[in-house]
Amino acid sequence: MITISFDQKRIERAKTMLALAPKEADRAAAAAINRTLTHVPKEMAKTVREKYIVRAGSVKKSLRKNRASAGKLAGEIISTGKTMPLTSFKIGGGRRGPMRVKVLRRGSPKPVKGLFARPFPKGYVGPMKRVGGARYPLKTPAGPSIPQMVGNEEIFSKWGDEAEEFLNKRFTHEIDFRFSKLFG
Structure with a gap:
């Protein structure tokens, strides 16, 4: 304050x-x-x-x-407010190697282990991450609030x-x- x-x-x-x-x-x-x-x-x-x-x-x-x-x-x-989803920030990569996310203006995008993006049956297209070793459940990662x-x-x-x-x-x-x- x-x-x-x-x-x-x-x-x-x-x-x-x-x-x-x-x-x-x-x-x-x-x-x-x-x-x-x-x-x-x-x-x-x-x-x-x-x-x-x-x-x-x-x-x-x-x-x-x-x-x-x-x-x-x-x-x-x-x-x-709550944490902002990673889609609010700059996301790239993913073809080879991990996807990269850039939250800060300075520096380069940082790799996020386990992050992937593909279209899902309910229409969501964006970054997801597996919670455990199984295919499901998935969660949408978030950045800072x-x-x-x-x-x-x-x-x-x-x-x-x-x-x-x-x-x-x-x-x-x-x-x-x-x-x-x-x-x-």
Whole structure:
């Protein structure tokens, strides 16, 4: 979990500017938090896609937002989801030797022992793996989940710093907007 907070200098500036209307500072903070909550998923998807081969829509779809209000000045973004099937990533090979799967953008596809693909009677065409030594049962292998990708320390730190900077800029903008609206 990452905690993003307001810059103390900006809070002091807001208090002095809105001493006549203290509730406006809370409303400005809530508006800044909510605007940050709509901005961050785009940044999350962008940083996840820098490292993993995954669609931005899949990342954004896995995110749930809890918005802030003037009474509750906290917001959160929660990523939920199951592991993604290997068909979501880049798959190749299989003619000679094991099939190869590429999950990360860097590097080469890695061989997966026992992975094969052929058309099945029910219409599924994709990678499968035997569970035991017998022909059946088969299972569809999976890669990492989107919460695992988003929670990667490398990715987490990149968009976290950017989100805090965006929140502080937005808070200043909201304070200026409310000040000019109240006092012309």
